[in-house]
Amino acid sequence: MSxxxxxxxxxxxxxxxxxxxxxxxxxxxxxxxSSMLAESIHSVxxxxxxxLLLLGGKRAKRRATAEHPFGYGRERYIYAxxxxxxxxxxxxxxxxxxxYHKWSHPEGITEYQWVxxxxxxxxIGLESFSFRTAIKESNHVRGTASWPDFVRRAKAPELPVVxxxxxxxxxxxILALFGVSMTLATGDxxxxxxxxxxxxxxxxxxxxxxxxxxxxxxxxxGAGPEETARIEAAIxxxxxxxxxxxxxxLHLGPEELLVAAKIAVGRSATAEEIAAQIxxxxxxxxEAVPIARVIYLEPDIYRAAxxxxxxxxxxxxxxxx
Numbered sequence: 652m653s654x655x656x657x658x659x660x661x662x663x664x665x666x667x668x669x670x671x672x673x674x675x676x677x678x679x680x681x682x683x684x685s686s687m688l689a690e691s692i693h694s695v696x697x698x699x700x701x702x703l704l705l706l707g708g709k710r711a712k713r714r715a716t717a718e719h720p721f722g723y724g725r726e727r728y729i730y731a732x733x734x735x736x737x738x739x740x741x742x743x744x745x746x747x748x749x750x751y752h753k754w755s756h757p758e759g760i761t762e763y764q765w766v767x768x769x770x771x772x773x774x775i776g777l778e779s780f781s782f783r784t785a786i787k788e789s790n791h792v793r794g795t796a797s798w799p800d801f802v803r804r805a806k807a808p809e810l811p812v813v814x815x816x817x818x819x820x821x822x823x824x825i826l827a828l829f830g831v832s833m834t835l836a837t838g839d840x841x842x843x844x845x846x847x848x849x850x851x852x853x854x855x856x857x858x859x860x861x862x863x864x865x866x867x868x869x870x871x872x873g874a875g876p877e878e879t880a881r882i883e884a885a886i887x888x889x890x891x892x893x894x895x896x897x898x899x900x901l902h903l904g905p906e907e908l909l910v911a912a913k914i915a916v917g918r919s920a921t922a923e924e925i926a927a928q929i930x931x932x933x934x935x936x937x938e939a940v941p942i943a944r945v946i947y948l949e950p951d952i953y954r955a956a957x958x959x960x961x962x963x964x965x966x967x968x969x970x971x972x
Contacts, residue, residue: 657809658708660785664813665701667781668694668820671774678770681763684834685753686827686846687770689746693823693854696742697816700734704809707731711904721945724904728868731808735865738816739858746851750844757840764835771828778824782817789814804875807905808865819857823850874900874908878940882910885939886948891916891928893953900943909945910936915953925950 672694679687707730715722760767789810793801802811830846833839874882879900886895898912914932916925933946 657788657807657813658705660788660810660813661701661704661708663784664781664817665698665705667777668698668701671777672698674770674774678763678767681766682760683758684760684767684831684843685749685840686830686843686850687767689749689847689850690771690774690823690827692745693742693820693850696737696854697820699741700737700812700816703730703734703737704812708809721903721909722907724907725869725902727808727905728865731812732862732865732869734812735858735861738854738861743851743854743858746847746854750848750851753844753847754841757844759838759840760831760834760843767831768828768835771824771831775821775824775828778817778820782814782821785810785813785817802860803864806868806872806902808868811864812861815857815861819853823853826850826853868902871901873902874910874940878908881939882912882936882943885935886912886914886932889928889932889935891920891924892932893917896951896953903945906942907945908940908943909947910943911947911949913949913951916950918952 672691675687675691675694678684679691704727707727710730711723711725711727713723789801792805792810796804798814802814805811826846826849830843830849833842833846873879879898882900883895883898886892886898893915896913896915898910900911901909903909916928920928929948929950932948936943936946
């Protein structure tokens with residue numbers, strides 16, 4: 652994913668949420684609607700989350716140091732995980748608490764009844780624009796993957812986070828509009844509380860999905876199947892390389908991949924020839940997968956596995972690929 656595309660989607664979402672949050676707070680002050688308060692906090696949480704994503708993207712660009720020799724690329728994942736925590740606590744749990752409070756002490760909307768409906772309709776329009784921007788930027792890098800696969804497999808966290816937040820915001824606005832409209836129609840404030848509760852459950856669900864996906868990135872994910880196949884093909888196509896004995900990959904960041912492989916070379920090759928073969932193999936790997944920026948290749952003599960013990964050892968080595 653291009654960093655510029657992710658940044659554009661984040662900025663669009665941030666500007667939309669700041670404007671929406673202000674209007675929702677005004678509507679809550681005028682009407683006392685719990686759905687409006689929940690949606691106000693939701694927009695504030697989303698705005699803070701987008702600021703965190705921008706901060707994480709900036710900090711991830713720092714140069715590598717002796718303490719962090721592989722750089723700070725994975726710091727983007729840390730801030731994305733913080734986003735999930737904020738969405739769960741500030742957004743989801745607060746909405747559920749407010750829903751419980753309003754259900755226990757229901758109040759109808761008696762003043763400025765047109766305000767919440769107007770604000771929610773305008774907010775849906777603004778949020779739709781932000782969501783459209785996120786979809787447009789995601790389509791540039793999604794390829795043929797389905798949307799669930801894109802969210803699950805994306806190595807750059809920004810677009811999946813913004814996509815899920817914007818989708819949650821749109822659904823939340825519709826739920827708030829439902830709760831407010833039913834309260835206005837019936838005079839029963841429990842409809843407003845029900846809408847607030849559904850918003851809370853929605854935010855908790857989205858936060859859980861984000862946390863699970865970001866946790867996988869924090870633990871360290873390898874290259875995808877297509878990239879792995881291209882790397883192996885590049886290695887075996889290099890002159891002097893007989894085969895890949897085993898290989899491991901790891902994303903140091905969304906746009907930086909580490910490749911470590913043990914490769915089989917000829918028994919009669921000299922040290923100078925092996926060095927040249929490794930240089931050529933590295934060049935081919937970078938040509939096949941440009942984000943493979945850190946490459947470690949260990950030359951070895953391939954020994955065919957024979958017998959149960961050797962087969963077990965080979966399986967263990969191959970399992971590390």
